[in-house]
Amino acid sequence: MKSNRNKLVIAVLICQTGAVVFGGELSSANRAVKLKWDDASGAYQITCSDTGWKFSGQLPATTGPATQAAGTDVLGDYRQVNFSWSEDAQPMSGSIRLYQSRPLVLFSDTCGAARQTAPAPFPDFRGLPGGLHVFSYRQAVFAPPAFKPNECSTPWLLFDDQAHAVVISPASHFMVASLLGDGHSRVASGFNTNLCNLPAGFSQQTMLAFGAGINRTWEIWGQSLNELRGAKRPGNDADTILKYFGYWTDNGGYYYYNYDLDKGYAGTLEALVGHYRQEQIPIRYLQLDSWWYSKTLMGPDGKIGKTKSEKLPPGEWNRYGGLLEYKAHPFLFTNGLADFQKTIGLPLVTHNRWIDPASPYHAQYKISGVAAVDPKWWDAIADYMQASGIVTYEQDWLDRIYKYSPEFSSTVGAGEAFVGEMARACREHGITMQYCMPYPCYFLEGSRYGNLTTIRTSDDRFNPNRWNNFLYTSRLASAAGIWPWADVFTSAETNNLLLATLSAGPVGIGDAIGQENPANIFKAVRADGVIVKPDAVCVPLDQCYVRDATKTDEPLLAGTYTDHDGLRTRYVFVYNRNHTESRTAQFTPRELGCFGNVCLYDHDTGTLTKLKPGKSFKVSLPPNAARFYELAPIGPGGVAFLGDSGKFVSTGKQRIRQVKSEPDKLSATVIFAGSEKTIRLHGYATAKPSVAVQNGTAGEVRFDPATRHFTVEVTVNPAAPVSSEANPERAVLVAFASGK
Secondary structure, three states: OOOOOOOOOOOOOEOOOOOEOOOEEEEOOOOOEEEEEOOOOOEEEEEEOOOOEEEEEEOOOEOOOOEEEEEEEOOEEEEEEEEEEEEOOEEEEEEEEEEOOOOEEEEEEEEOOOEEEOOOOOOEEEEOOOOOEEEEEOOOOOOOEEOOOOOOOOOEEEEOOOOEEEEEEEOOOOOOEEEEEOOOOOEEEEEOOOOEEEOOOOEEEEEEEEEEOHHHHHHHHHHHHHHHOOOOOOOOOOOHHHHEEEEEOOEOEOOOOOOOOOOHHHHHHHHHHHHHHHOOOOOOOEEEOHHHEEEOOEOOOOOEOOEOOOOOOOOOOOEOOOEEEEEEOOOOOOOOHHHHHHHHOOOEEEEEOOEOOOOOHHHHOOEEOOEEOOHHHHHHHHHHHHHOOEEEEEEOOHHHHHHOOOHHHHOOOHHHHHHHHHHHHHHHOOOEEEEOOOOHHHHHHHOOOOOEEEEEOOOOOOOHHHHHHHHHHHHHHHHHOOEEEOOOOOOOOHHHHHHHHHOOOOEEEOOOOOOOOHHHHHHHEOOOOEEOOOOOOOEEOHHHHHHHHOOOOOOEEEEEEEEEOOEEEEEEEEEOOOOOOOEEEEEOHHHHOOOOOEEEEEOOOOOEEEEOOOOOEEEEEOOOOEEEEEEEEOOOOOEEEEEEOOOOOOOOOOOEEEEEEOOOOEEEEEEEEOOOOEEEEEEEEOOOOEEEEEOEEEOOOEEEOOOOEEEEEEEEOOOOOOOOOOOOEEEEEEEEEOOO
16 A cells, blocks of 8 residues: 555545534643544544634544543643554554643654654644744754744744744654644644654654743743653753853854964964953853864865965864864864863863764764764763863754765664764763754754753854844744854944843853953953843744734844842843834833833933833834843832843843842842942832942932932942852842832
8 A cells, every 4th residue: 555645635524514523522621722533534633722723634544443541741641542543554553642731732653563664744734723824943054934834843833913822843853853734734743755764663742832922832832842851951051151251263253263373373362361361351261163173175065175264374174174083183282182271271162063084983983974973982072072171062063964964864863863972972071062053953852952051043153134043043942941152243242242141141252352342241241250141042022923924024022031039120122124224113011021010221321211011112223223121120119120230131140149029128139249349230219219238338329300210339348258269259138218
């Protein structure tokens, strides 16, 4: 019997009224999601009661009545229906699992016998709600966003104009899985067309998550995917590059294949580190890009390239091509990488690319295409990294690695061995990871690994042309539990520095020695290099999805927050993407989750505006212009706390550890780095507030009765307790009482 998976025609039982006959029904505990099915025809239907959406499909040919089951897994209590069917004269079985405490459906199908080709998609919805918008990520470098379906291992977001949404995605075997269809007449979960040789017992899972609110639905989907795969999300300070400010030598940085010929590469970077220490600019790690190891001249496609930099001495390090040996080139580091790391006294982040066919590694280890899948290879380079003071491993060129390692897309296990052994070896050696140039499948596969802390969501050399894709693809990273990295920029570029900080991911620069802008840098970091950042990734607001889906050419609005026991400070970045015409942006506090009165602070003008939750705030933006706003709740005591006036993320927990609002006062625990003495705090108050301080002193409170903006300088007591010797901090408790 030939497979009919590409010509599947759904046959449903029609009763005299013209309705589909369903013989069984299950629902979630609050009946938000329902499942119906029919034994005879194999028809199944998922219904969302909030919207009335129905997703209908049918199995090829059932071989027996469906059975019901109930149980509990890592996602909670569930009820499910089990099916069996025949495809290509081979047995298949599957289930549809409906969770009771979350709006989530999990599909699973299993091959009863070995197969030469992939089974038909399951689910395969041919009956879909009308009028929904479709959003997904492209199978291209850095997984750029698209308001259309892409047939690859990407989640699809379907949503309406009221931001009701559903996310559907593969939930296992991400490297070979693919969504199929046009998003309107068909949505199906299957595999790459070249997948072959599936073993008996091979199972695939697909997840559907429903929600009211697009970003809310992304979070339901992502949290559930992490939990299903047993992954623990890293915190936004989980490793060195997430916690601290750093220096990058990658493409776009001044010292990318560039150094002072009199000093040499190592000498140039030693001078840079010394200069930063002298200027008290606190870089806490140094990234080494592809220039530091031996390569060929050949690209992954077999084409011969050129020397990377003609003005520098030729050598195996000064080339474009594939990796020969993952070891510091002796021309650059005469005494080895470990000696260099000890000399500069900073942890290292190191880059890697694909393995060249000429590399001696092919004779020593198992290499699939241009990628190592041998655990011994990963152990060997992890040993080297650990001995060299490397704390984060950056795997770059992931798109080329997937494309030129054919087994990744055609064979179960090859791609998983590559990323899985990478994660295992790094984890065992205390090293975290960063993915660069990823396809969507790497985001989903990477969600399994807690030591994959960061992923690039922007093309090389961060700039305004990258902002749109950076923010939309950061949504995928955040949902998958990975922190986004914007890439390198210079410290004088305020909005690039701002967006990198708002991302809650790494913040790093690539300035030439002497060209850095300390005033800008300290808007993002403390004096000890700790990044003052939000709790969550900055992502596009729901309204942007709705407007961008209809191509209305509106400004991009993205937001994030810091949360102090329910007191949330919101941060909003607004950008006019039109290069020739002005545009008006608007939002309400309620759209950001504010349900009480707020104080809106304009970081560009320093002005305050009091807003009710439903009040629309509007701003006219010239071409290419960007603005940045902070919204703080006005507490029962009449005070809205705006935090450290010198920081982008002024109430970030690295600076403001705790905020408590009471009927008669608002108190904040302010953190001073070891060398910091005075911090200027500010906010809104109905009348000039009084200030009380523990472990410090307060200067004069300055209050503008017209705007109700107050500022006060707080100085830490040098005798205040220090939290730790490794990263000394002092805490000062500041209480504000409004004179209302």
